[in-house]
Amino acid sequence: MKIFVTRRLPDSIMARARALGAELHDSDEVLGDGARAALLHDYDAILCTLGDRFSADMFAGDLRCKIIANFGVGYNHIDADAAKGAGITVTNTPGVLTDATADLAMTLMLMALRRAAEGERMVRADAWAGWTPTQMLGQNVTGRTLGIIGMGRIGQAMARKAHYGFGMEIVFYNRSAKELDFPATQLATVADVASAADIVAIHAPGGAETKHLFDATAIAAMKPTGILINTARGDVLDEAALIDALQAGAIFGAGLDVYEEEPVVPAALRALDNVVLLPHLGSATLKVREAMGDMALDNIEAFIGGHDVPNPV
Numbered sequence: 462m463k464i465f466v467t468r469r470l471p472d473s474i475m476a477r478a479r480a481l482g483a484e485l486h487d488s489d490e491v492l493g494d495g496a497r498a499a500l501l502h503d504y505d506a507i508l509c510t511l512g513d514r515f516s517a518d519m520f521a522g523d524l525r526c527k528i529i530a531n532f533g534v535g536y537n538h539i540d541a542d543a544a545k546g547a548g549i550t551v552t553n554t555p556g557v558l559t560d561a562t563a564d565l566a567m568t569l570m571l572m573a574l575r576r577a578a579e580g581e582r583m584v585r586a587d588a589w590a591g592w593t594p595t596q597m598l599g600q601n602v603t604g605r606t607l608g609i610i611g612m613g614r615i616g617q618a619m620a621r622k623a624h625y626g627f628g629m630e631i632v633f634y635n636r637s638a639k640e641l642d643f644p645a646t647q648l649a650t651v652a653d654v655a656s657a658a659d660i661v662a663i664h665a666p667g668g669a670e671t672k673h674l675f676d677a678t679a680i681a682a683m684k685p686t687g688i689l690i691n692t693a694r695g696d697v698l699d700e701a702a703l704i705d706a707l708q709a710g711a712i713f714g715a716g717l718d719v720y721e722e723e724p725v726v727p728a729a730l731r732a733l734d735n736v737v738l739l740p741h742l743g744s745a746t747l748k749v750r751e752a753m754g755d756m757a758l759d760n761i762e763a764f765i766g767g768h769d770v771p772n773p774v
């Protein structure tokens with residue numbers, strides 16, 4: 462079995478992959494489309510990650526590849542239907558990054574409500590003239606209403622933290638009906654959640670089915686004091702419509718960890734003070750990234766051993 466790893470991963474994972482005889486692209490650079498397509502012809506197992514696009518056309522013809530183990534929970538960069546059509550198993554790494562990603566969504570929510578990034582910029586610019594009763598007034602966190610778009614694992618983790626930690630009321634939109642073990646109200650549409658919530662947090666997977674799920678209409682339904690958080694995928698949110706709303710002061714602010722054309726963050730967004738901007742840090746802790754790497758390799762090892770893979774998509 463020939464195994465290929467497309468990107469530099471934590472040291473312990475690189476060591477384990479090396480011990481399995483894998484070939485490593487020990488670099489942060491994303492391989493070109495041609496080189497990536499060639500992997501499907503040359504290797505039995507590919508461990509890939511975010512940014513490694515495997516489009517439908519790459520799955521045409523006679524391929525050696527039998528398993529693509531994605532390092533990450535979101536796999537919208539892989540055409541999973543086309544992979545399946547080519548007889549290739551695709552796996553991902555759910556669960557191990559749930560809390561870390563929800564924690565980062567909490568971070569963005571707290572920072573946006575309390576204008577923390579703006580304050581930090583002021584201090585660093587040596588522009589702070591001292592405490593005043595009316596300086597940089599933000600909004601309360603405790604007791605507010607949080608709207609969750611997509612009540613999967615990460616949405617539920619965020620809702621629990623917000624409800625039990627900050628006494629927040631939870632409303633949510635989810636494509637299918639959800640029974641939950643904490644108090645939360647499911648609403649019929651995304652716009653219903655947008656208008657009922659003080660803060661809206663997007664936790665739906667990316668891909669064609671959810672493209673611009675949170676669109677200009679949903680943004681227009683938000684309260685003027687509303688805050689929008691996105692740690693899911695950039696294309697779930699209409700980024701241009703959000704920029705318009707932030708520029709017009711139609712909502713209070715936003716917190717983003719993901720973007721439509723990563724790593725491009727529009728200059729119009731970077732120019733705004735009422736948005737917190739992070740570089741896709743959702744799962745970025747060493748422990749979580751090691752767990753993701755182990756999970757991806759567990760799937761490859763199970764496959765090689767002729768067992769059911771633990772995490773098929």
Ligand code: GLV
Nearest residue numbers: 532533534535744
């Ligand atoms: C990261 O964004 C992931 O999908 O795991």
Ligand code: GLV
Nearest residue numbers: 591592593594595
């Ligand atoms: C503020 O610093 C206060 O003491 O109320």
